Amino acid sequence: MDNSVKTASSNGLAFNPDVAALPPYNAGMNVAIARSISGRNDIARLASNENPDGCSPAVLAALASPDLEPWRYADPACTTLRGALGLKLGVDADRIVIGNGSEEMIAAISRAILVAGASVLTVVPSFGLHEIEPLAQGATVAKVAMTEDLGFDLTALxxxxxxxxxxxxxxxxxxxxxxxxxxxxxxxxxxxVRPGTLLVLDEAYFEFADASCPNGLEVLRQSNIPHIVLRTFSKAYGLAGLRVGYAICSDADLARVVTAAKTPFNVNAAAQAAAIAALGDEAWMQASVARLRGERERVAASLDALGFKVASSQTNFLFFDCRGDSATLAAALLQEGIIVKAWRERGYERYLRATIGTAEDNDRLLRALEKAARR
Known part of the structure; x- marks a missing residue:
């Protein structure tokens, strides 16, 4: 641990050193702060990979229903939602755990499986919580870097x-x-994978992928290794503000232990109702995804034409080398009312991640980048 990390408060209270040493999670900029800094009200929110199309009208109807009783505790087992997901996915409901976003599932998996000194593997650049949650349990985290062509290093992994x-x-x-x-x-x-290893395949962006991307759940179903597939309603279904994610476990015993590692009543009643309604309107989600895929390809081609090195994407965002310090470019874009995410992991400070937004917001981003490229 870095000796500069404070392990006690000013009044002598001892902190958990594993937690005190955790790196901060980069959650992106709040829109109110962006308005204050830029002096603009028309903010293009392209940092957090939200769905710019919103959510299905069926979700809004469910949230307005008199059947929703905020004064009652929600079902702690998420029985109806797990049943609906089980039917959709073709798995037993007792293998599914619902979380307050898939982030909670990452934390619960870490608590359920890891002990101090255990080893974890992830990739870099990484989703922050794949590192933060294991570190909080006292585990060590090894990270395999991406290749020069911005892909997975399969040999190293x-x-x-x-x-x-x-x-x-x-x-x-x-x-x-x-x-x-x-x-x-x-x-x-x-x-x-060797005996004693749990493979967690995080498919938060699964719905945005094309036919070249396999269904990880189907592939893993044919294996005999312990595994968990993570998915979420935050991205394609547009429920980021309600926080619903889920873990599909290889067996019921694994699901039971992950369930034990989360808090009771972890998914509120509104979130459960919204997720059930979203599942009932797959046509809305598929139409939104189709539009965003088209925009993704258009924006990627435009970035390439501007001379930026863009990673191949099966998501609703693009990751590219901005040919300089990404924080400097992100600050310039913010002055134009555009929020993007500058990547700050060591070795990747030249990279910037931009969400695919509305066509109008995407055009604003491209115009601003073209302007910056001319400087």
């Missing part, structure tokens, strides 16, 4: 997985970079 880390956190499609593992690549990594 295979090598570290074969060493038997207790948990492997792997995003496909990959946040924050964008590409997804194809089926042969995923099967190759699954084959490297």
């Amino acid at each position: 295979e090598q570290v997985i074969s060493q038997g880390p207790r948990v492997v956190f792997l995003s496909s499609p990959w946040n924050p970079v964008g590409p997804a593992l194809d089926r042969p690549a995923l099967e190759r990594l699954i084959a490297a």
Whole structure:
């Protein structure tokens, strides 16, 4: 641990050193702060990978229903939602755990599986909580860097997985970079898993991927390794503000332990009702995803034409080398009323992640980048 980290408060209260040493999670900029800094009200929110189309009208109707009783405790087992997901996914409901966002599932998995000194593998650039939550349990985290062509380093991943880390956190499609593992690549990594390792495949952006990206749940179903697939309603379904994610576990015993590691009543009644309504309107989600995929390809082509090195993306965002310090460019874009996320992991300070927004907001971003490129 860095000796500069404070392990006690000014009044002598001792902190958990594993928690006190945690790096901060970069959650993106609040719109009110962006308005204050830029002096503009018309903010293009392109930092947090939210769905600019909103959510299904069925969700809004469910939230306005008199059947929603905020004064009552929500079902702690999320029985109806787990049943609906089980039917959709073709798995037993007792293998599904619902969380307050898939972030809570990452924390619960870490609490359920990891002990002090255990080893974890993830990739870098990484989704922050794949590192933060294991570190909070006293685990050590190894990270495999992306390749020069902004993809997965399969050889390096295979090598570290074969060493038997207790948990492997792997995003496909990959946040924050964008590409997804194809089926042969995923099967190759699954084959490297040794007894005693849990593979956690984070598919938060699964709905945005095209046919070249396999359904990780289906691939893992044909394996005999312990695994969890993470998915969320925050992205494609547009429920980011309500926080509903879920873990599909390889067996009911694993689901039981992950459930025990979360808090009771963790998913509120409004969130459960919204998620059930969203599942009932798949047509809305699919139409939104189709539009965003088209915008993603258009914006990627435009960035390439401007000379930026853009990672392949199967998500609703683009990750690109901005040819200089990304924080400097992000600050300039903010003055134009555009919020993006400058990546600050060591070695990747030249990279910027931009959400695919409305066509209008995407055009604002491209105009601002063109202007910056001319300077």
